[in-house]
Structures are given as structure tokens and as C-alpha cells.
Amino acid sequence: MADLATLADLADRLGRDLTTTETRQAAALLHDATAIILDRFPRYATTPTDASTAVCAAMVLRVLRNPDGKRSEQIDDYSYTVDSARSAGELYLTEHEVETLRPIRTAAFTIVPGAPAVTP
Secondary structure (H helix, E strand, O other): OOOOOOHHHHHHHHOOOOOHHHHHHHHHHHHHHHHHHHHHOHHHHOOOOHHHHHHHHHHHHHHHHOOOOEEEEEOOOOEEEEOHHHHOOOOOOOHHHHHHHOOOOOOOOOOOOOOOOOOO
16 A cells, blocks of 8 residues: 655655654654545545645644644743643544545535436
8 A cells, every 4th residue: 555645745845855763754654644544535545636645744744843742832930731642642634634535525416407317
């Protein structure tokens, strides 16, 4: 199974080349993110789209851009809060990403005026 995004996709979105450590970690994360997406949306296994590539890359970049999983930080009397999803080491789909990957449904069926009757 090919990953939905590549290391080049990540570097393009990150705006720089990946470091050696990031490259090693990103390869595993891309495989994991692809598995998460395909588990929920198996149709992308045979027909990947620009949207599925973007979502896969975004999932991995959340981890690469914030390796410590910090959600907030304070300077005086230093403190920080760890993002609960990241602290668990999880890749995840946001609600917006799920909506992006969900197929658009316009109608349950179509009525065509003047079309010939269909008989079984």
C-alpha cells in the first residue's frame, strides 16, 4: 500500500527540507496517517486525491511542527500544557479534515422529467 502523501509533499508544505531525524520519523508517520485515513475512507486506496494527500500531510505536520505536544506555554513562572492527543502519541483527523474527505452527496436519487420508465 502506497502512502497518500510523500516526504516531498511534507517538505513542500513545511517550506524547508526535512532533517534526517524528521525524515525517519515522517516516513513512519505517513504510513500510520495513511492507515488511519484508509480505515475510515477506504475509497482513497484506489483513487487518492489532492485532498487526501493534503489531509495526510497535515496530520503528520501537526506532529513534526510540535514534537513536544505543547498546546500552550507561559513565560513568567514557566508552565506549559500538553496537547492531549499529541501527548498520547496519536495522529488524528480533525473534524474539518473528516468533512474534506467525506464524499459530497447531492441527493439520494434523481428524478428526470420525461425519462423513459425503467421496468425490472
